[in-house]
Amino acid sequence: MSSSLSxxxxxxxxxxxxLIDLPQGFEGExxxxxxxxxxxxxxxxxxxxxxxxxLSGVRPEILFYEIPALRxxxxxxxxxxxxxxxxAIRDPKILGRTLTFYGSLKNVTQPLxxxxxxxxxxxxxxxxxxxxxxxxxxxxxxxxxxISKVLNSMTSSRKKExxx
Numbered sequence: 204m205s206s207s208l209s210x211x212x213x214x215x216x217x218x219x220x221x222l223i224d225l226p227q228g229f230e231g232e233x234x235x236x237x238x239x240x241x242x243x244x245x246x247x248x249x250x251x252x253x254x255x256x257x258l259s260g261v262r263p264e265i266l267f268y269e270i271p272a273l274r275x276x277x278x279x280x281x282x283x284x285x286x287x288x289x290x291a292i293r294d295p296k297i298l299g300r301t302l303t304f305y306g307s308l309k310n311v312t313q314p315l316x317x318x319x320x321x322x323x324x325x326x327x328x329x330x331x332x333x334x335x336x337x338x339x340x341x342x343x344x345x346x347x348x349x350i351s352k353v354l355n356s357m358t359s360s361r362k363k364e365x366x367x
Contacts, residue, residue: 208334210236210326211314215270215302216281218289223302226332231259231266233335233354234328238270238311240320247323250342258351265354269301270311278305327353 210226217223229236235255237248248269255267277284285303292298304311311317317324319339327336327350336353338346 208315208326208337210328210332210334211310213304213306213310215304216285218285218292218298218301218303219295220285221299225302226328228302229266229268229328229330229332232264232330233266233357234330235265235267235350236270236326236328237267238272238315238317238324238326240272240308240323244271244323247341251325254342254347262354267300270304271301272304272308272311274308275306281305325350329357 210229213225215223215225215228235258237251239245239248251267259265259267271288273284281303288301288303289298292301308320312320315324315326315334315337322340325338325346326334328334335357336350338349340346
């Protein structure tokens with residue numbers, strides 16, 4: 204499913220404490236972004252991790268990020284929340300790809316047309332921030348196949364351009 208959306212300009216911090224402005228802070232040629240809104244969404248995010256790690260292991264130009272999006276009212280306790288997540292995770296690779304956003308959720312939901320915060324939203328984003336695919340929910344073979352098809356078509360397009 205192709206899209207004309209662009210990833211919004213938002214400021215995040217990874218769990219290593221580094222400020223990362225998005226979308227320019229996405230480091231992959233293609234980036235798969237999982238946006239979660241509730242603590243219990245971690246289970247949904249985790250359902251994707253094995254497939255995403257395998258994919259990025261085979262295709263290093265593809266990176267993925269987890270973005271817990273929290274309302275502005277949680278900003279004063281950000282060090283406590285982020286610190287709690289970091290101490291539970293400990294793996295520097297995961298800490299680096301987990302980018303917390305604190306602010307008005309409309310800054311994320313409106314530009315990405317997220318209408319359901321009861322589940323996670325997934326996006327395939329290129330280096331310039333253009334959303335190439337979007338989906339939601341736990342890992343499914345159907346969604347993974349859709350992402351793979353878009354990635355394969357992007358790779359084919361790039362190879363054609365390089366030959367010309």
